[in-house]
Amino acid sequence: MFSSHTCKHTISLLLSSIVAISLYGCPKPTTTKTDEPTTEQTTAQEPPSEPYISVGDGGFATYSEIPSDAAMPKAPAISSLTPAPKSYRDFNSKHFIGSYECTPCHNGIKDNDGNDISIETDWSSTMMANAARDPFWKAKVEQETQLHPQHKDLIADKCTVCHMPLANVESHKANKSPKLFGDGFLNAKHDLFPLAMSGVSCTLCHQIKDDPSLGTLKGFSGGYLIETFDEESRRKLYGPYMNVDTVPMLNAIGFTPTGSKHVTEAKLCSSCHNVLTAYVDEKGAVVPKKKEDYFPEQVTFDEWSASRYATSTSPQSCQWCHMARISQVKISDGPPWIQTRETFGRHVFVGGNTFMLQIMKDNKDLLGIQSNQFDLTITKTKEMLKRASLIEVTKKTFGEGRLLVQLTVKNKSGHKLPTGYPSRRVFIHFVVKDTQGKIWFESGKVLKNGHIVGVDADVDKARYEQHYDRITRPDQVQVYESVMANTQGEVTYTLLRAASYLKDNRLLPEGFDKQKAGKRIKVHGKALQDANFQGGSDVVTYDLRGFPKGQYKVDIALRYQSISYRSALDLFKQSGTSPYTKTFMALYMTSKQYVETLQSTSFEIGE
Numbered sequence: 001m002f003s004s005h006t007c008k009h010t011i012s013l014l015l016s017s018i019v020a021i022s023l024y025g026c027p028k029p030t031t032t033k034t035d036e037p038t039t040e041q042t043t044a045q046e047p048p049s050e051p052y053i054s055v056g057d058g059g060f061a062t063y064s065e066i067p068s069d070a071a072m073p074k075a076p077a078i079s080s081l082t083p084a085p086k087s088y089r090d091f092n093s094k095h096f097i098g099s100y101e102c103t104p105c106h107n108g109i110k111d112n113d114g115n116d117i118s119i120e121t122d123w124s125s126t127m128m129a130n131a132a133r134d135p136f137w138k139a140k141v142e143q144e145t146q147l148h149p150q151h152k153d154l155i156a157d158k159c160t161v162c163h164m165p166l167a168n169v170e171s172h173k174a175n176k177s178p179k180l181f182g183d184g185f186l187n188a189k190h191d192l193f194p195l196a197m198s199g200v201s202c203t204l205c206h207q208i209k210d211d212p213s214l215g216t217l218k219g220f221s222g223g224y225l226i227e228t229f230d231e232e233s234r235r236k237l238y239g240p241y242m243n244v245d246t247v248p249m250l251n252a253i254g255f256t257p258t259g260s261k262h263v264t265e266a267k268l269c270s271s272c273h274n275v276l277t278a279y280v281d282e283k284g285a286v287v288p289k290k291k292e293d294y295f296p297e298q299v300t301f302d303e304w305s306a307s308r309y310a311t312s313t314s315p316q317s318c319q320w321c322h323m324a325r326i327s328q329v330k331i332s333d334g335p336p337w338i339q340t341r342e343t344f345g346r347h348v349f350v351g352g353n354t355f356m357l358q359i360m361k362d363n364k365d366l367l368g369i370q371s372n373q374f375d376l377t378i379t380k381t382k383e384m385l386k387r388a389s390l391i392e393v394t395k396k397t398f399g400e401g402r403l404l405v406q407l408t409v410k411n412k413s414g415h416k417l418p419t420g421y422p423s424r425r426v427f428i429h430f431v432v433k434d435t436q437g438k439i440w441f442e443s444g445k446v447l448k449n450g451h452i453v454g455v456d457a458d459v460d461k462a463r464y465e466q467h468y469d470r471i472t473r474p475d476q477v478q479v480y481e482s483v484m485a486n487t488q489g490e491v492t493y494t495l496l497r498a499a500s501y502l503k504d505n506r507l508l509p510e511g512f513d514k515q516k517a518g519k520r521i522k523v524h525g526k527a528l529q530d531a532n533f534q535g536g537s538d539v540v541t542y543d544l545r546g547f548p549k550g551q552y553k554v555d556i557a558l559r560y561q562s563i564s565y566r567s568a569l570d571l572f573k574q575s576g577t578s579p580y581t582k583t584f585m586a587l588y589m590t591s592k593q594y595v596e597t598l599q600s601t602s603f604e605i606g607e
Contacts, residue, residue: 063453064447064453065447066447066448066449066451066458066459067459069459070451070458070459070460070569072449072568072569072572072589073572073573073576073585075572075582075585075586075588075589075590076582076585076586077586078363078366078586078587078590080586081366081582081583081586082579083365083366083367083368084133084366084367084368085188085193085368086368086370087188087193087194087197087198087368088100088194089101089194089198089201091194091195091198093166093170093192093195094170094173094228095166095169095170095173095203095207095226095228095235096166096169096170096195096201096203096204096207097202097203097253097254097255098194098195098198098201099120099123099124099129099198099201099202100120101252101253102119102120102202102253103118103120104252104333104334105248105249105252105332105333105334106118106119106120106331106332106333107119107120107121107333108333109329109330109331109332109333111326111329112327112328112329117326117329117344117346119202119331119347120202120347121371121373122346122347122348122373122376122377123202123347123348123349124370124371124373125357125360125361125371125372125373125374125376125377126347126348126349126350126351126377127349127351127353127356127357128199128200128349129198129199129200129201129371130199130360130367130369130371131162131163131164131199131200132163132164132185132196132197132198132199133197133199133360133367133368133369134163134356134360135359135367135580135583135584135587136356136423136563136584137159137163138186138580138583138584139571139575139578139580139581139583139584139585140495140571141155141156141159141180141580142181142575142578142579142580142581143494143571143574143575143578143581144159144494144495144496145180145181146574146575146578147494147496147574148280148284148496150284151280151284151286151496153177153179154278155180155496156177156178156179156180156181156184157177157178158221158222158277158278159180160178160180160185160196161178161221161222161272162200162222162271162272162275163199163200164178164180164185164195164196164197164199165200165201165204165222165272166192166195166196166198166201166203166204167185167192167193167195167196168222169204169226170192170195171192173228197368200272203237203255204226205263205268206237206238206239206263207226207227207235207236207237207238208224208225208226208238208262208268208271209224209225209226209227209238210238210260210262211225213225214262214267214268214270214271215265215266215267215270215301217276217291217292218291219267219270219271220270220271220274220275220276220291220301221271221274221275221276221277221291221294222271222272222275223271224271224272232254233250233254233256234256235254235255235256236255236256236257236258237249237255237256237257237258238258238259238260238262238263239257239258239259239260239263240259240260240261240263240264240345241259241341242259243259243339244257244258244259245335245337245338246258248332248334248335263319264317264319264345265317265319266301266304266305266310266317266318266319267301268319269300269301269317269318269319270301273298273299273300273301273318273420274298274299274300274301274302275296275297275298275299276291276294276295276296276297276299276520277294277295277297277495277496277498278294278295278496279294279295279486279487279495279496279497279498279499280487280496280497281487282486282487282488287487287499295484295495295498295499295500296520296521297421297422297495297498298419298420298421298422299520299521300318300415300416300419300420301318302518302520302521303414303415303416303419303509303512303521304318304414304415304509306509306511306512306513306517306518306521307414307415307509307510307511307512307535308509308510308511309414309509309510309511310414311511312511316414318414319345321384321413321414322348322349322350322351322384323345323346323347323348323349323350324345324346324348324350324380325343325344325345325346326343326344326345326346327342327343327344328340328341328342329341329344331344348376348377348380350377350380350381350383350384351381351384352381352384352385352388352418352560352562352596353381353562354378354381354382354385354562354593354596355561355562355563355591355593355594355596356562356563357374357377357378357381358374358378358591358592358593359587359588359591360374361374361375361378362592363587366583366587382596385560385596385598386598386599387412388411388412388413388417388598389409389410389411389412389413389417389426389507389558389598389599390409390410390412390599391407391408391409391410391556391558391599391600391601392407392408392410392601393405393406393407393408393556393601393603394406394407394408394539396554396603396605398547398552398605398606398607399607401545401546401547401548401549402543402544402545402547403432403441403542403543403544403545403547403552403554403605404541404542404543404544405430405541405542405554405556406539406540406541406542407428407430407539407540407541407542407556408537408538408539409428409507409537409538409539409540409558410507410536410537411507411508411509411510411536411537412510413509414509415509416506416507416508416509416521417480417506417507417509418480418481418506418560418562419506422481422482422483422484422498422567423493423562423563423564423567423568424481424560424561424562424563424564425479425480425481425560425561425564426479426480426481426506426507426558426559426560426561426598427444427452427455427477427478427479427480427558427559427561428443428444428477428478428540428556428557428558428559429442429443429444429445429446429555429556429557429558429559430442430443430444430471430542430554430555430556431445431554431555431556432544432547432552432553432554433552433553433555434550434551434552434553435550435551435552435553440547440552441474441544442474443471443473443474443475443476443477443478443542444477444478444557444559446559446594446595449565449568449588449589449594450561450563450564450565450568450594450595451565452477452479452565453474453475453477454474454475454476454477455477455479455565457483457491457564457565457566458564458565458566461491461493461566461569461570462490462491463491464483464491464502464503465477465479465481466503466525466526467503467505467525467526467527467530467533468526468540469526469530469532469533469539469540469541470540470541470542470543471540471541471542471543472542472543472544472545478540479505480505480506480507480538481503481504481505481506481564482501482503482504482506482524483501483502483503483504483525484497484498484500484501484502485498485499485500485501485502486498486499487499489502493566493567493570493571494570500524501524502524502525503524503525503527504522504523504524504525504527505523505524505525505526505527505533505538507537507538508523508533508534508535508536509535509536510535510536511535511536512535512536513535514527514528514533514534514535549606549607550606550607551604551605551606552604552605552606553602553603553604554602554603554604554605555600555602556600556601556602557597557598557599557600558597558598558599558600559595559596559597559598560595560596560597560598561594561595561596562596563588568588571584571585572585572588
């Protein structure tokens with residue numbers, strides 16, 4: 001049977017088959033939407049094994065309204081929500097100081113063109129600075145805790161070690177277990193509340209020691225080392241410069257600046273961007289006994305390590321791309337004799353999450369955020385996303401009612417695209433219109449709240465969209481994503497139940513060999529057998545039938561979502577009445593933009 005979601009779809013299929021018979025003769029036995037050509041049938045000229053669907057009859061009932069059973073629940077009004085308490089960054093604890101203490105020297109600095117490149121100001125609007133304010137993160141941790149209350153301490157510890165690292169470290173140093181909800185870190189009365197809400201702050205990253213575990217399995221998942229010293233003056237802040245005057249910083253904040261090249265290396269980032277998580281079975285029992293058997297929730301460092309950006313003769317670390325390089329900068333406003341540095345990494349920490357950055361900018365008071373730098377961070381994030389990929393039409397033909405387009409999608413980033421938490425997805429939006437603007441074919445259409453028409457997961461939580469080498473119907477959408485599975489092999493959106501991946505066809509970085517990839521970064525699903533899916537690129541063929549003679553315009557876009565529709569829907573349906581999930585639901589539903597366009601192209605064709 002076809003994978004139709006309603007009887008309406010089945011009727012549409014029958015109509016489509018009748019049209020196909022009239023155009024091309026009697027079709028072969030039908031197959032499911034997810035069946036694809038074998039790896040031997042990868043060239044655009046080879047006909048697929050299943051019948052074509054004519055584009056002229058509406059194809060596969062590409063709905064314009066989200067089915068009721070897949071619609072978002074009603075969200076609370078933002079005005080009904082309680083604002084999160086603010087916190088200030090002027091604290092001084094045994095191991096850390098607040099970022100405000102760094103501002104007298106490291107804010108107010110400029111580049112050679114007179115642009116303000118104040119370090120703390122740039123950092124303040126990043127996802128790292130606001131890691132503890134992220135409403136999606138808080139809602140997900142709330143959901144995981146509600147579903148597995150017996151593991152609440154494990155969840156709180158593993159989820160705060162990288163999102164609330166200052167508070168997590170101070171708790172462990174005091175032999176206390178980190179707590180998040182109730183009277184935990186999110187409570188404004190908690191002693192460590194200011195540290196917790198500082199996110200990934202200055203004196204966390206700059207205190208991580210270059211010990212042997214950094215960049216290894218032991219150092220992953222928040223396994224960084226922050227040293228403890230009996231004397232405050234022995235505390236070190238590591239930086240990239242070897243020839244430093246230590247006295248000014250030591251006198252001002254009680255830390256000794258120390259040169260160490262590891263702060264410019266990818267292994268520094270691996271502590272929190274290679275995250276392996278334990279998982280439980282259907283009875284709630286923890287399954288893996290060893291860290292190497294944990295689920296690879298995100299392994300951006302491993303992905304980079306398998307790319308040419310790590311293995312070439314001129315490697316580029318994470319910092320090279322995510323911290324804009326500036327030359328000839330005085331990185332401090334004082335003392336007067338401070339020397340000019342040849343290179344400086346601007347602390348913008350640009351990623352790809354414009355969706356969340358915009359939510360934070362639009363709802364600062366509700367989320368307790370005080371930064372005014374979001375416009376810059378969002379602009380630079382959009383610029384980075386534009387550089388992350390390329391799309392190229394490598395073949396296009398039209399004749400006898402058939403449109404054939406071969407599209408090459410290239411990954412220009414140093415890791416998989418998308419990378420990070422499995423809620424993220426990149427997809428192709430492919431539209432064919434006639435000269436009157438009538439749409440004859442559309443794959444990847446986006447409806448409200450980020451729902452993608454034709455994507456199985458967006459209408460059925462138990463299913464997911466397969467990888468395609470060839471697309472012939474509008475209900476086939478090329479989605480580059482990772483899909484988690486529980487211990488029964490079923491689709492899951494609950495991290496603590498995630499034991500493996502059913503699908504991982506995220507675009508591979510250049511130099512990545514999918515046949516030799518380690519188990520944490522291997523390709524899963526049909527992309528593994530797709531000969532056109534290789535390190536650095538994927539080739540997708542759109543083979544469409546049933547066009548009348550005429551001229552057509554083809555619009556193609558590569559788009560990105562940091563939170564997929566089903567990821568959000570699963571969260572809201574399970575925990576929508578809980579306080580942090582209610583807050584995120586309200587923010588999600590009122591978002592201005594669910595999709596970011598990475599690349600686009602268009603052309604005209606016809607006869």
